[in-house]
Amino acid sequence: MASEAEISDRDAQEMIRRISAVGILGNVLLSGYKLAAGIIGHSGAMVSDAIHSLSDVFATLIAVVGVKMSQKKADKEHPYGHERMECLASMMLGNILGGTGVIIGYSALRIIVTGEYRTMQIPGRVALTAALLSIVLKEAMFWYTRHYAKKLKSDAFMADAWHHRSDALSSVGSLIGIGGARMGFFVLEPVASVGIAFCIMKVAYDILRDAVSKVLDTACPEETEREVRRLILETDGVCGLDKIRTRMFGNRIYIDAEIAVEGTLSLYDAHEIAENVHNLVEQRFPEIKHIMIHVNPV
Incomplete structure (x- = not known):
């Protein structure tokens, strides 16, 4: 099926500005709120979740730079254009996402293996509220970014959208862990974090595989x-x-x-x-x- 007509450069730049503003401002505010909630509510899972949200700020910045560079016109040094800059941006996003998953998973496994969860304090209600709010907001940011990524046909912004989804999944894990800890099952908090870490690394793998295939001159669909x-x-x-x-x-x-x-x-x-x-x-x-x-x- 033929694709839709291309959007104008002016419309594309406006879409990029919208995605950037929502991604950067939303994640800065959300990560600050979750960090405070994690500290006040004595929740290690929520602190890790806040770090994950903060990584989304850098992910959005990388996506913006990658998309803008890919839109540069062909020149003498690059007669075929700069579209592959988006692939490089997607690779960077995939690596950030994968690294985040590894860090979260390692920290959670260490808590389980060493038995640190037995000495954990009961998480406060503020941490539970932060997890619920994060799920709703990050899922909304996923669909918002995904919508414009499809319009722009942007792999980098699509990767950024999945980064938002991975943060929402991370918050689901935090919700389960915090809820379980409040009921006395303290081990649930790090166990949930391990599960979410694997989900995050799976998304990172998919993003990296797609970016690498496009760098290797893979045939079109x-x-x-x-x-x-x-x-x-x-x-x-x-x-x-x-x-x-x-x-x-x-x-x-x-x-x-x-x-x-x-x-x-x-x-x-x-x-x-x-x-x-x-x-x-x-x-x-x-x-x-x-x-x-x-x-x-x-």
């Missing part, structure tokens, strides 16, 4: 290739499609195609058919940055 094939074969003058190769370049697509036309046509007529194919494909599929057409005689 099969559905997109089928639609391109159909459009080329339906173009007037095209007798066949001998070969087509696609590769992802960041969030954009490059295509090399060999079409077959009548061998008796003049060079001018054959070129005109190739030009029509080129223009139709790039107009119908905005995510395709360029298609190179080679003409073979039937």
